[in-house]
Amino acid sequence: MNTATLTLPAPAKLNLMLHILGRRADGYHELETLFQFLDHADELSFALREDGEVRLHSEIDNVPHESNLIVKAARKLKALTGCDKGVDIWLKKILPMGGGIGGGSSDAATTLLGLNYLWQLGLSEDQLAELGLSLGADVPVFVRGHAAFAEGVGEKLTPVDPEEPWYVVLVPQVFVSTAEIFSDPQLTRDSLPLKMRPVPKGNSRNDCQPVVEQRYPEVRNSLYLLNKYTEARLTGTGSCVFGAFPNKAEADKVLALLAETQTGFVAKGSNISMLHRKLQSLL
Ligand SMILES: C[C@@](CO)(OP(=O)(O)O)[C@H](O)COP(=O)(O)OP(=O)(O)OC[C@H]1O[C@@H](n2ccc(N)nc2=O)[C@H](O)[C@@H]1O
Numbered sequence: 618m619n620t621a622t623l624t625l626p627a628p629a630k631l632n633l634m635l636h637i638l639g640r641r642a643d644g645y646h647e648l649e650t651l652f653q654f655l656d657h658a659d660e661l662s663f664a665l666r667e668d669g670e671v672r673l674h675s676e677i678d679n680v681p682h683e684s685n686l687i688v689k690a691a692r693k694l695k696a697l698t699g700c701d702k703g704v705d706i707w708l709k710k711i712l713p714m715g716g717g718i719g720g721g722s723s724d725a726a727t728t729l730l731g732l733n734y735l736w737q738l739g740l741s742e743d744q745l746a747e748l749g750l751s752l753g754a755d756v757p758v759f760v761r762g763h764a765a766f767a768e769g770v771g772e773k774l775t776p777v778d779p780e781e782p783w784y785v786v787l788v789p790q791v792f793v794s795t796a797e798i799f800s801d802p803q804l805t806r807d808s809l810p811l812k813m814r815p816v817p818k819g820n821s822r823n824d825c826q827p828v829v830e831q832r833y834p835e836v837r838n839s840l841y842l843l844n845k846y847t848e849a850r851l852t853g854t855g856s857c858v859f860g861a862f863p864n865k866a867e868a869d870k871v872l873a874l875l876a877e878t879q880t881g882f883v884a885k886g887s888n889i890s891m892l893h894r895k896l897q898s899l900l
């Protein structure tokens with residue numbers, strides 16, 4: 618890495634609730650979900666190349682270079698703007714993959730915002746969010762960087778400011794396929810749209826949870842164990858489950874009690890993403 622390197626976080630998210638309202642003609646599901654960020658993140662470093670090449674130097678297991686959402690985001694940005702600059706990128710992967718905490722989507726959003734800055738493209742947040750949506754349903758919320766109530770497939774975002782507790786996040790060692798959960802015939806698809814905003818307490822279920830629990834005993838077990846200390850819930854389509862605590866000490870204590878059988882981490886909930894806090898400090 619050279620000295621003119623821009624290093625930015627790509628934080629995780631939680632779905633504090635997730636309701637499925639129906640299925641669209643294209644097979645995608647209409648959702649209502651509440652996104653909040655965690656102060657727990659991957660780290661991406663960017664260094665300018667003058668030759669126009671996009672190179673990611675950190676390989677992820679089972680994700681070829683050209684399929685990595687970081688590379689896809691960089692290429693989309695070049696195609697949209699005609700920018701002739703290139704970039705070297707390094708990724709420090711901290712977030713568990715396929716866990717419903719959005720690491721891939723967040724890496725993509727950090728790439729879009731990081732390169733917009735490094736390449737001095739001057740794209741607006743709206744333009745970056747639209748480009749992000751073409752990479753994945755969860756990318757726009759990471760581009761905008763504010764906790765949000767989301768509708769549609771996650772692209773219609775209304776900023777919200779829920780409490781910011783400390784969370785224990787358990788990471789069951791199973792890979793849950795999002796497509797598989799959404800194609801399960803037993804999935805609840807007829808939740809009624811919420812009329813009240815902010816989301817009333819007691820309405821915070823995740824409609825994917827019963828199907829995921831049935832298919833993955835490891836997830837059911839993690840929920841059962843965490844439920845002994847606080848209300849535990851699935852994020853996204855899993856596999857991660859989370860529960861809130863009033864302070865770090867209590868969250869740390871519970872994670873330590875579960876450590877013999879469970880892998881996980883403690884992180885603070887945050888309504889402004891770490892990425893946006895860092896970018897603000899640069900501008
Ligand atoms: C449901 C969420 C909630 O945050 O789950 P997680 O992935 O975070 O667990 C996300 O919106 C997921 O977004 P993302 O992970 O980008 O999903 P995609 O790659 O776009 O979709 C994977 C597959 O899931 C199904 N899918 C996804 C989103 C959606 N609203 N309806 C669907 O039916 C589709 O079959 C799609 O082919």
Ligand SMILES: Nc1ncnc2c1ncn2[C@@H]1O[C@H](COP(=O)(O)OP(=O)(O)O)[C@@H](O)[C@H]1O
Binds near residue numbers: 684
């Ligand atoms: N930079 C990336 N980080 C993580 N996963 C990526 C990345 N690029 C592509 N992927 C693919 O996206 C899939 C889902 O990743 P991730 O966002 O971590 O899970 P989820 O959507 O469940 O939160 C991974 O299993 C991997 O195949």
